[in-house]
Amino acid sequence: MLRVREMTAEEAERIKRLANSRTEAARAVERAKIIWLSSRGERVPAIAKQLGIGEDTVRLWIKRFNEHSLAGLSDLPRSGAPPTYTAEQVGEVISASLTKPQDLGLPFAAWTLDRLEAYLGEQKGIAIKRSRISEILIAEGLRWRTQQTWFGEKVDPEFAEKRGSSRSSTPSHLRVVS
Numbered sequence: 001m002l003r004v005r006e007m008t009a010e011e012a013e014r015i016k017r018l019a020n021s022r023t024e025a026a027r028a029v030e031r032a033k034i035i036w037l038s039s040r041g042e043r044v045p046a047i048a049k050q051l052g053i054g055e056d057t058v059r060l061w062i063k064r065f066n067e068h069s070l071a072g073l074s075d076l077p078r079s080g081a082p083p084t085y086t087a088e089q090v091g092e093v094i095s096a097s098l099t100k101p102q103d104l105g106l107p108f109a110a111w112t113l114d115r116l117e118a119y120l121g122e123q124k125g126i127a128i129k130r131s132r133i134s135e136i137l138i139a140e141g142l143r144w145r146t147q148q149t150w151f152g153e154k155v156d157p158e159f160a161e162k163r164g165s166s167r168s169s170t171p172s173h174l175r176v177v178s
Contacts, residue, residue: 004038
């Protein structure tokens, strides 16, 4: 017969408060209820039925509490797929996007996602898709559309001079004098 070990007064108070919480995560409240009910003498099948969970789940959390106290009620780190890109590669993406293309010897004045993708693949050896580049930039707080002008200047810096005055192409408005 599995039961919760003898709790200290502090542990009992924290478990009781957590079991009755309306603001904590639902899984933390459920785990605290398991411990609380077990400390009140309830058996595993009764706790499982009352909370609508499996008996194995009740046993798991009682064992973890008995071994690790309140820390045992927290989720353990989960394994998962390793990050696709290293921190250095993400840094390269951000660094390149904030650098003027002309400073890198490129023949254009502003980045596009396609240009950035090509540059990173050819020059840096980072095979990365434009959608992932966009995700990285957004995660860094960079909004591509609103900051696009920061990535470069107009294509032709002498555009205004070459264009000339725009006054001759705009008809003047006649003033009516009364």
